[in-house]
Amino acid sequence: MFKITLFVFILFGYCIGQVEKPKAAILDFEVKVGLEKDEARQVTLQFQSAISSYDYFSLLSRMDVEKLRIDEEMFSKSADTLGILAKNLKVKYLIIGSIGKLGDLYIATAKVVDDESKIVVSKTENYSGRKEGLAELMEDLAKSVIGEFVPDRTWLYVSGGLVSVAVAAYYVFWQPPLPDKNLPEPPKP
Secondary structure, three states: OOHHHHHHHHHHHHHHHHHOOEEEEEEEOOOOOOHHHHHHHHHHHHHHHHHHHHHOOOOHHHHHHHHHHOHHHHHHHHHHHHHHHHHHHHHOOOEEEEEEEEOOOEEEEEOOOOOOOOOOEEEEEEEEOOOHHHHHHHHHHHHHHHHHHOOOOOHHHHHHHHHHHHHHHHHHHHHOOOOOOOHHHHOOO
């Protein structure tokens, strides 16, 4: 029985670990006001790094995205065009963003469009301060975007704990003790 239980636990753990990550591509953030083009590229790289640290998406490399030589005017107009672009890149999700400055406030927006031209997630984060703090802004934006995708797995942990407790209780309380083969037979009357 122990071997069967151990096999089930190993199989269950293996199946959970084999969830395929959806493919995604991140396009350069569009600059609204207050940043140079090179700074926006750095912001995009910071956002990409933050998204990849969560290990939810399988991200397309920057070189693969740049191979298409995307016309910026083309992809900034509609979700339909972005859906077509996602299909051309062979990704499930396309992540676009923009960053701008209003007074002392930096505003960053990220949108996730799926390959069916639907805007799945649209998140905005704000930051007030020096440009050096934009890295933190991108971390916050990535966290809010990923938060929309990562399911709450509390049920998984609770059920796993309950199964472990049940198996332990079975072995402690309900399984009859095994005879010890090294003990001599009791004397016969």
